[in-house]
Amino acid sequence: MTEPLWTLEAVAAAAGARLDGEPRPITGLSIDTRTLKVGDLFCAIRGEARDGHDFVRDALGLGAGAALVAEERAAEFAGLGPLVLAPAAGDDPVLAAMGGLAAASRARSTARIVAVTGSVGKTGTKEALRHVLAAQGPTHASVASYNNHWGVPLTLGRMPAASRYGVFEVGMNHAGEIAPLTRLIRPEVAVVTTVEPVHIEHFRSIDGIADAKGEIFAGLEPGGVAILNRDSPSFERLKAxxxxxxxxxxxxxxxxxxxxxxAERIVLRPDLSIVDASVLGVPVTYQLGTPGRHTALNSLAVMAVVRALGADLALAALSLAQLKPPAGRGERTRLALPGGDALLVDESYNANPASVRAALATLAGVAVTGGGRRIAVLGDMLELGPEALRLHRDLAGPVVEHGIDLVFTAGPMMHELFEALPTARRGREAPTSADLVEAVVEAVRHGDAVMVKGSNSTRMGRIVEALKARYGSGAADPTRSAAQPG
Structure with missing residues (x-):
């Protein structure tokens, strides 16, 4: 029988809360009834739009092991199931109680803990670390991009006591947000992938972003290891x-x-990369199952972490060959069109100037055949401050440089790029991604390679889903795609 994640008594003690009801074993933590599993502790935090207390009845009805609620709301749920009653604390007692549970989880753990931040590439690096470390022992890592004030406590609270490794992503929009999270995580190894003008509207300069990313070292365990991008102009500032x-x-x-x-040598191919590296003096050659120079460079950070943890470097190198990009971050799908296949590259999870340039470079490496075109479908990049319009316009250079044949844009800021493009490279522009869906779906033809990217709130993923729905979908197969790599 699998050991429970927590007992309710332990939850109450860690959260500084009071238990009301019959104790049950807790097998997981949830803040969302749509993904809740039987036996989960439902944590009724207050979100931006809804209060989790509005869903407590549903959660207990769906089989939650208990609900963590504010003590002042307890009377509303009497008799529905076990409750853990969080005392008044700050703006959200439940979130504060989750912080206590997270701290208790970290205190009981003997896992080797890694924290990852950066303007670009932190989720991909976290996923690569999850992948390679899982081959060497039980590994717990953040789900998706659970990297904020509720995502980090939730991820820590979910960490099984028997984990050998823990990998945590840490994000921020403003200064001061990373420090309290890294003090909860208490990493032995902390990684900063890079510093770019992302969320720049909240900072006076890129140095301010570097300082905010540097907060990740505030929670570093004594004698811990800091892993930094040596190519970054912010290296010396982060090192300080x-x-x-x-x-x-x-x-x-x-x-x-x-x-x-x-990296002594990086060989870029349409569907993978080969890296010859020196890892603290040890020569290592490995294949990376994800394409693009940016992912190849971030794989060096992965190898640095493996070495810092004393894990098996050779096994990590073998594992990287099996790494595949997740949905929204480079996932490739074959589209079946009349006359042949096309290739869809889903980069729709998020966007900033650095990641869009990297995505365009990767798209340029996809060989198209039979008259196929390289098509970029781009949505607005947000939180770029007063330079936002210029940063959008400046993407016209990389589009031309990388030989992108056609560009579709969604949003008022991407209008600047559309206007800056040579006429022959203009597909269609629209105010929103919803307004662009049909134009993109109708424009794609066999042999094309289509890349979709934009900031989260532009919802570029709806274009990805529309293409899959219209033309069917399957894992990209280079041996069958009309956009076959050369």
């Missing part, structure tokens, strides 16, 4: 933050001649 913390060592990764984990 690391050395001011309890870090015992700083490891730089990249192509820089002084990088401790250095």
């Amino acid at each position: 933050h690391a050395l001011a913390s309890r870090a015992g060592r700083v490891i730089g990764f990249g192509e820089h001649p002084e990088a401790d984990v250095r």
